[in-house]
Amino acid sequence: MSEIQLNINLKTHTMKKSKILVATIFLSIIGLITIAADHIDAPATSGTSADITDFYAFQGEDTSNLVFVANIQGLLSPSATADATFDENVMVEFNIDTNNDYVEDYVIQAIPRNGVMYFFGPYAPNTTGIDSKIDEMAIKSEVSISSYGADAIIGNSNNMKFFAGPRDDPFFMDFARYGEILAGNAPGFNNPGSDTFAGSNVLSIVVEVPKSTIGGSGTVNTWVEAKAKQ
Numbered sequence: 667m668s669e670i671q672l673n674i675n676l677k678t679h680t681m682k683k684s685k686i687l688v689a690t691i692f693l694s695i696i697g698l699i700t701i702a703a704d705h706i707d708a709p710a711t712s713g714t715s716a717d718i719t720d721f722y723a724f725q726g727e728d729t730s731n732l733v734f735v736a737n738i739q740g741l742l743s744p745s746a747t748a749d750a751t752f753d754e755n756v757m758v759e760f761n762i763d764t765n766n767d768y769v770e771d772y773v774i775q776a777i778p779r780n781g782v783m784y785f786f787g788p789y790a791p792n793t794t795g796i797d798s799k800i801d802e803m804a805i806k807s808e809v810s811i812s813s814y815g816a817d818a819i820i821g822n823s824n825n826m827k828f829f830a831g832p833r834d835d836p837f838f839m840d841f842a843r844y845g846e847i848l849a850g851n852a853p854g855f856n857n858p859g860s861d862t863f864a865g866s867n868v869l870s871i872v873v874e875v876p877k878s879t880i881g882g883s884g885t886v887n888t889w890v891e892a893k894a895k896q
């Protein structure tokens with residue numbers, strides 16, 4: 667299992683970003699936009715179809731909505747992107763905790779089948795924690811998976827919006843310089859630096875939901891998991 671976790675406050679308008687490079691993380695960061703990333707994952711998941719590179723959660727252009735973005739299978743070259751597909755045995759689950767006990771009160775689950783990404787939720791899951799199940803009674807939505815180089819296909823149903831497909835990796839990090847800083851050979855980052863992820867792609871899953879469907883207001887904790895079918 668690969669997991670990234672972060673906090674987001676539904677009311678504040680502070681912007682804060684964070685970059686973390688460990689396998690499983692927890693961030694007590696409150697902000698309009700919160701970002702967690704671990705492009706280099708634990709050996710068991712690194713480079714696999716379940717390898718999460720980034721998790722973004724932010725208020726939508728429609729301020730009554732929240733947007734969740736999970737990027738997986740990072741560092742795809744253009745040629746690799748053309749061949750990259752979502753794994754039908756891997757479910758990506760967005761977890762949302764609304765009462766600060768770090769147990770998910772809502773989940774949004776995404777799983778691909780035959781070129782379509784299916785979404786379930788948001789709904790209160792019967793199973794929490796390490797295990798996950800898809801409740802067939804959950805609200806079901808879908809969007810065709812967009813092809814590399816083609817226009818993005820946006821699904822719009824159940825008052826939500828959906829996207830699944832390859833995207834340019836938006837993450838910026840100068841890993842070479844970072845290594846030099848850690849080694850004591852450089853005083854800090856260059857401006858603008860050299861983006862290690864320039865020209866590389868990810869497979870992205872995006873869902874925009876009304877805040878009213880995930881608790882409405884206050885602070886939520888949210889994290890994303892990629893889980894292989896057992």
Ligand SMILES: [Ca+2]
Pocket residue numbers: 763764765766767768769770771
């Ligand atoms: Ca909870």
Ligand SMILES: [Ca+2]
Pocket residue numbers: 759761770773793794795796797798891
């Ligand atoms: Ca879960």
